[in-house]
Amino acid sequence: MPKIRQFSESRQVSTARPTGVAAAMSALVLAVLLASLDQTIVSTALPRIAEDLNGFDDIAWVSAAYLLASTAVTPLWGKLGDMFGRKRLYLAATSTFLIASVACGVAQNLAELIGARVLQGVGGGGMIVLTFALVGDIVPPADRGRYQGMFGSVYGVASIVGPLLGGIFTDHLSWRWAFLINLPVGLVALVIAARALPKATRGAKARIDYLGSLILAAIATGLVLVTSFGQRWGWGSPGIVGLILATVALAAVLIPVERRAAAPVLPPAMLGSRTVVFSSLIAFFANAAMFSVLVYLPTYLQIVHGVSATLSGISMLPLVAGLVVSQSLAGRWAAHVERLRVILLAGLAANLAGLLLLGTIGGATSTVLLSVYFLITGIGIGMVPMVVLTTVQNSVPAGDLGAASAVVTFARSIGAAFGVAVFGTLLNTGFATGTRGLPSAGGFDAARPDSIAHLPVGLRHSALDAFAHATANGYLWIAPALAVGIGLALFLKPASKIASADDKVDYALAAADDLRAAA
Structure with a gap:
């Protein structure tokens, strides 16, 4: 046993007892909910924020500052977690996020708000990547997919619930509650995390x-x-x-x-791993497609079908249902290492099919047909993200879990920003082309789809059809990204069974330590 003991102690080993896993996971789920809700709630409140703080010209920086900071610090949080233990850094990241949320809520001008959003992004980026890595500390490889699936469901729910809450806060309370609501929920998560998250041995000492x-x-x-x-x-x-x-x-x-x-923040050996590189690229393309759906489908529903923000969220429920169910099933199926690639291919194929179906939508597409398209798209979206992360985590030593999780999270963040930007360009260009020749008198502006209401009734239908057509074409242009992802998944090497076996040895040793401590 001496050699095994030495091997185990060189890695971050969880000392969480099975009875503490549920409490630890509840804290992690709350943290992911906070970080994912933050962007969707705030996006709804941006017009009111711009009005109150007199900052229409620079209001885009409120969202960009958070995304910029959270993406930039993701790899560093992951590496520091590997070096110094993830629990203490997770608590520090969550505390930073909560302090910055209060600063956002009391900001008196746009400069203060943007500065606070940068700090909030620093904390939020750490919360996300350390959460994913902590799952690797808490549960063995065979169960990671099941638990990681919870977080994907949280993202889906946040994409629908966030705008609804943002609208309620903005219309009936104040936009400041879009930030202040983080405090009570975050404090609960912080207390649970401090008590329930496992302690881990520090990694090898090295210079940052x-x-x-x-x-x-x-x-x-x-x-x-x-x-x-x-x-x-x-x-x-x-x-x-x-x-x-x-x-x-x-x-x-x-x-x-x-x-x-x-002690490289991105170990070259990891970047040379086909599993890590291909999985990160798949995460990039899948997130680009996912966010083009989550961000722009509600806009399509509100403008083309004339529903309210609340009803557009309700109309998206089939997508969320498909996402939640497929996340749960994929997480259970991922317990078998050899199934990971099959699940990934099935999810990417379903997602691609969903985008192609969305490429057929128009101004007269029925609610029933839209619900079917949303359901298929949601099933595809739900099967991909956490299977990718589980594949990467099962392919690297436990000492590199944080860095590996950071690489995938980094790729997902950039993919989301890329997808939203590219789809927005396609949509705006297509709408401007489709409405060329329509009169601008009366307030219609092709750069603002919501100004369609200023057109006469006869011309209004033409503009709505143009917007629906531009939306459909956008999804057809995004679809090839998922085709590339399918091609990469075909050559993705399955997770190493040796790594899984090593992790099982570590968990067995940790359990033995718990029994001795209890005795």
Whole structure:
């Protein structure tokens, strides 16, 4: 046993007892709910925020600042968790998020709000990546898919519940409650986490890779700025072209820097793993498709079908139902390592089918038919994200769980921003083309779809058809991204069974330690 003991202690080993797993997972689910709700609630409140703080010109930075900060710090949080223990960093990230939420809620001008959103993004990014990595500490590989599936369901629910809550807070209370609501929920999660999360041994002592972290943060900054403001600044503008060139140059510098680092924030061996690289690319494409659906389908329902924000959320329930059910089933099926690729292929195929069906929607598409399309799309969306994460976590040593989870989370964040930006450009361009020739007198503006209401009745139908057609074409243009994901999944190497066996040894040793402590 001496050799096994030495091997076990070199890794972060969970000491959570089975009875404590439920409490620990409840804290993690609450944290993911907070972080995922934050963006969807705030997006609904942005018009009122801009009005109250007199900041219409710069209001886009309220969302971009959070996304920018959370994406930039994700790899660093993951690596620090591997080095110093994830529990203490998770508590620090959650505390940072809550303090920043209060600062957002009491901000008196837009500059203060944007600054607080940056700090909130720093905490939120840590909460997400450390949550995913902590699942790897708490449960063995065979059960990771089942538990990771919970978080995917939380994302789906947040995408529907968030706008509803944002509307209620904005209309009946104050937009400040979109931030202040985080405090009571977050404090409960913080207390449970402090008591229930397992302690873990620290990883090997090493110097922090400051240069690698700085370069990676700069790359993330460039990617988020390009995807968030490319359309607004102009895709061919000097600023966007300069950002693209600088980001590519930094990416080329990153690999040699990481090879020389004592404790690289992105271990080169991990970046050389086909499982990690292919899984991250799949996560990128799948999230691009997912967010183009979650962000723009409610807009289609509200403008083309004339429903309220509340009713658009209700109309999206088939999508959420499909997502929640498929997440649960995929998590259970993923307990068998050899099934991971099959589940991933099935999810990507269903998602692709859903996008192709959405590519047929029009102004007269019935509610029943839309519900069927939403259900199929939701099933596909739900089967992919956490299976990808489980595949990566099962393919790396426990000491690299944080870094591996950060790579996938990073890819998902960039994919989400990319999908929203590209689809927005396709939608706006298609709508402007479809309404060319319509009179602008009376208040109609092709850059603002909500101004369709200013058109005469006869022309209004033409504009609504143009918007529906532009939305459908957008999904047809996004669909090839999932086809690429399917191609990558075909060559994805299944998770190593040796790694799974090693982890089982660690969990057995941890359980033995618990029994001795109890005795």
